[in-house]
Amino acid sequence: MQKWSKIQMRNNLLPIAKEGWSYVGYSLGFFALFSILGWGILQFFSFAVVVFFLFVFRNPERELPNFDAKSVLCPVDGEVISIDTLTDNEYAYKVSIDTTYKDVGILRAPMNASLICVNKKHGTRLSLDNPIALQTNENVSIVFQDSNANKIKVLHTVKQSLCGVIVDVEQDKSIAQSARYGIMVNGITHIYLPLNFRLSLILGEEITASKSLVGYFS
Template sequence: MFHKEGYKIIVITFIIVIGSALLVDSFVTVNWLKTLLLLTLIVFLVLILQFFRNPKRHTQLDADQVLSPVDGKVVVIEEVFEKEYFKEKRLQVSVFMSPINVHVTRYPISGNVIFSKYHPGKYLVAWHPKASEENERTTVVVENETYGKVLYRQIAGALAKRIVNYAALNDKAVQGTDSGFIKFGSRVDLYLPLDTNIKVELNQKVRGGESIIAELKK
């Protein structure tokens, strides 16, 4: 299953690969070179297909838990001052996505979308300390009665040149469902209440819509 954001690119890639393969077969007479070029085209096609894959996730809805919005590796867990929306201290958990990860962004909690804003910006590498403030990004806040307000921020990286955000103001968010897409590598930051019980560790690999990032302390 492929994400709708990739349909156009996949079709164009197929046309390019098939056309190039026909040219190689017609004009390249050296067998080893022909084989190498055809294999290169196949690898290119496979990379594009895997990047836009959208595997089904088995989300267990739980109002007491925050799920990872994306696939990737946890690279930040720290207390920070969130400047844009809360303007107070929050726990930040950041997940970095490599180009081989699934790049679908999913709602970390269910609730109402009470804030959604796009920011144009730079394309610093996703792990750069200033990436969350200076790179192209979107900020979304979802609120529910159980967990309160959770902010997640899609951040473009050095390769990502387009962030897609489906979360519009007053939308009803459903935990684990698609809320956006980031093309070609980047990261997502979560900003959680200070009394949140963090359930992940640095460098831990997580799956969007399934891995538990945090839960309410009981």
């Protein structure tokens, strides 16, 4: 529990994610400059950009629901776009969630867990319509394991985005369910689940990070 508390204290609790401060700051600077110069059209455009960045990098508080200790919560906001059965020896199901610019981009821990693998791959930010995007786009893979050795893998892959996938966690550390661990603006998240898992999501469902239930370990 002590390790979880330390990680949560490192999280940014301000209404704007720290990853967005530079975007907001620069756009505010341009807005101030164009206001001084009296360039109305550019002043209006720069103000619209400020509002856009404030929206994209918003960092709302989320109250943790009272679910069972074996629960797994959604790590991202978005829409469930596919639920697949796998023949993999380690994972039996894959849930894919599409996070767009209209969704909150903050990443939240799906369970109380140790981080047994954190692997970041730098790459492109191509549209997923591009046939090489899945192989070349930037992504982060994280394996979470609870105290009962139940394990899931979460893969965040960025699409066309302002920034890459940013995570603030380290391998071999512990994290509390619902704790913030990074941000992804406009991307796809794949959740890989074991055979001993009871899935609660349905295709097309709009989900909310740390509030929507993925399911339970049996």
